[in-house]
Amino acid sequence: MENQTTQQRIKAIHQMLFEMATGNLSFRITKTDQNDEIDKLSEILNKLAEQMHDIILRSGYVNPHYSYQNVVQTTFILDDNFIISNFNAHVPDALYYKSEELFQVDFGKFIAPQSFNIWNKKKMEASLDDNYHSTVQLIFITGNNKLSPTFCTISRLRYSNKIIVNSITTILQELLSDEKYVIKTASEKQSEAVIMQNLYDYILNHLEEPLPTLKKLAAMFASEEHKLKIGFRKYFNTSVYNFYHLERLKKSHLLIQKTEIPLKEIAFICGFSAYLNFYKAFKKQYGYAPSDLNRPSE
Known part of the structure; x- marks a missing residue:
């Protein structure tokens, strides 16, 4: 039991680091009464997030952390010799290669030496099993000479000799270099930025709840x-409600792809009171039904 609790606390630290990496500085690790090294590290991360948040606001910026926009799916299609015959549009951006550097190249060329043995083992297994499916962590060498550890699913296509390698990757964007996120005047504008940042964070942290009316939100944020209405659109180029609506759908899309939670429960988790409403909104946004997505159990 103690070991399980320790693992959960370490997992919380990993989650904190991920949230900070994607720009979410409102995430905090809950303190325990154990007062050990894990607690001390958690406290350091909490303080660091607070300091970064304060510095960004004092500098006159808003911090639009795109928790779901940053998460992209990369897909490789390999032939029976494990040569890359195709890939989706996210692959070049995720691995920092040009498309022509990836096409018709041995997939193993992009695997780091630390993962050679694992990849060779998976190749052998996939060659011998027409129904092969496996999940494994592989370390890629990116085009800018960095290592990128990524969990991949490796599976064979039915009625084909093709092999699919899928992964979920985080692509960080240089958002704060964009002038539209910079506030060019002093104190009055900065206080507006604080309000917009707090509203933005509030929405992302309460996607499972109904969105309060603008009147109630204004009272909550002393505005x-x-x-x-005008400030949110100016900084984030969308309305308050549309942002809330799209983020709920993005969260549901990710949960469907990465978990085995029933669809009706996912709809509830993402703030939809009725599955039919969720179904219609999802299909309108993505052009296909929630049930059309491949799930881990499949």
């Missing part, structure tokens, strides 16, 4: 309805 006015029209200021929230």
Whole structure:
């Protein structure tokens, strides 16, 4: 039991690091009464996130952390000799290679030496099993000479000799270099940035709940309805409600792909009171039904 609790606390640290990497500085690790090295590290990370948040706001920036926009799916299609015959549009961006550097190249060329043995083993297994499916961590060498550890699913296509390698990768974007996120004047504008940042963080942290009206949100953040409406669109290029609606759908899309939670439960987790409403909104946004997505059990 103690070992399981320790693993959960370490997992919370991993989650914190991921959230910070994607720009979410509102995430915090809950302190325990154990007062050990894990607690001390957690406290350091919490303080670091607070300091970064304060510095960004004092500098006159908003911090649009794209928790779900940053997560992209990379897909390689390999022939029976494990040569890359195709890949989706996210692969070049995720691995920092040009498309022509990837096409018709041995997939193993992009595997780091630390993963050679694992990849060779998986190749042998996939060659011998027409129904092969496995999940494994592989370390890639990127085009900018960095190592990228990624969990991949390796599977054979039915009625074909093709092999699919899928993974979920985080692509960080240089958002704060964009001038539209910079506030060019002093104190009054900075206080507006603080309000918009707090509203943005509030929405992302309460996607499972109904969105309060603009009037209630204005009262919560000591502002006015029209200021929230105009300010949010100015900084994030969308309305408050549309942002909330799209983020719920992005969260549901990710949960469907990465978990085995029933679809009706996912709809509830993402703030939809009725599955039919969720189904219609999802299909309108993505052009296909929630049940059309491949799930881990498949």
